[in-house]
Amino acid sequence: MARKIVVTGGKGGVGKTTVCANLGIALARMSHRVLLMDLDIGLNNLDVVMQVEDKVVFDLVDVVENRCRPSQAFIQDASEPTLYVMPSCHLAKRQISVDQIKKVVGRLEDNFEYILIDCPAGIDSGFRRAVACADEAIIVVTPHLSSVRDADKTVAELVGNTVVNVVVNRVRGDLVASGEMLSAFEVFSLLGQTALGVLPENDDVNCNVRKCSSAAFDMLANNLVTGKCEMYDCVTPYKGIFGKLRRKLKRNA
Numbered sequence: 001m002a003r004k005i006v007v008t009g010g011k012g013g014v015g016k017t018t019v020c021a022n023l024g025i026a027l028a029r030m031s032h033r034v035l036l037m038d039l040d041i042g043l044n045n046l047d048v049v050m051q052v053e054d055k056v057v058f059d060l061v062d063v064v065e066n067r068c069r070p071s072q073a074f075i076q077d078a079s080e081p082t083l084y085v086m087p088s089c090h091l092a093k094r095q096i097s098v099d100q101i102k103k104v105v106g107r108l109e110d111n112f113e114y115i116l117i118d119c120p121a122g123i124d125s126g127f128r129r130a131v132a133c134a135d136e137a138i139i140v141v142t143p144h145l146s147s148v149r150d151a152d153k154t155v156a157e158l159v160g161n162t163v164v165n166v167v168v169n170r171v172r173g174d175l176v177a178s179g180e181m182l183s184a185f186e187v188f189s190l191l192g193q194t195a196l197g198v199l200p201e202n203d204d205v206n207c208n209v210r211k212c213s214s215a216a217f218d219m220l221a222n223n224l225v226t227g228k229c230e231m232y233d234c235v236t237p238y239k240g241i242f243g244k245l246r247r248k249l250k251r252n253a
């Protein structure tokens, strides 16, 4: 039976969809059977990030409303044969209940080892619907106080038996080394939840999801699978004399 994990974080734009997509790719590269499920209904873009938008014939709403079987809606990834994407629909006004989505997830969970659920921003009905389908949550947070505050509120909204793990995204090692940005460890301690991963700010993410720092995502996937706690080090390269030089170069870039 699949581990059902919602990728959430409260604040918009912190990287929930990016983490969902890249973590799915990293898990599939480890040969796990993974389904990425877009529950950001109306503002969905997981299909775009995963570059499958041209292949969408049916979506989650078609499955919920019995116009197709789940297997007709999910799309196999072009590079990773054990990775699938269940696209969502672009019509925000579709009323889909928690029970309907849970039923779909229930029909799929025996076919996958991991179901990663991309959650909408906020903590309202869309959030509740996504969270209700999962047993675990990955809280994506950036090293900014506004994001940490929203992540903290999100944790408080999660029901008691949801396992909570935290991923700090968009860490700039140069700014952490110069004391201008919160470190990932400060964020973990502010949230008081289990640390799952650290992801660097990476310009490639914006261009192509498959090009971004796979070392950090591999570490994240490995921690998720094994329960280990190895963190990607974005800061050490910016420490010491050479680090100072790198910081200067980065600042002027």
Ligand SMILES: Nc1ncnc2c1ncn2[C@@H]1O[C@H](COP(=O)(O)OP(=O)(O)OP(=O)(O)O)[C@@H](O)[C@H]1O
Pocket: 011, 012, 013, 014, 015, 016, 017, 018, 019, 040, 119, 120, 121, 169, 170, 171, 199, 200, 201, 202, 203, 205, 206, 207
């Ligand atoms: N580590 C990173 N380095 C650089 N850019 C990033 C990183 N993570 C995410 N981004 C960029 O930030 C933007 C927002 O990311 P994403 O769509 O994943 O956020 P989100 O939390 O899913 O947003 P929403 O709340 O709107 O669903 C995107 O342009 C993405 O490419």
Ligand SMILES: [Mg+2]
Pocket: 016, 017, 018, 040, 118, 119
């Ligand atoms: Mg998103």
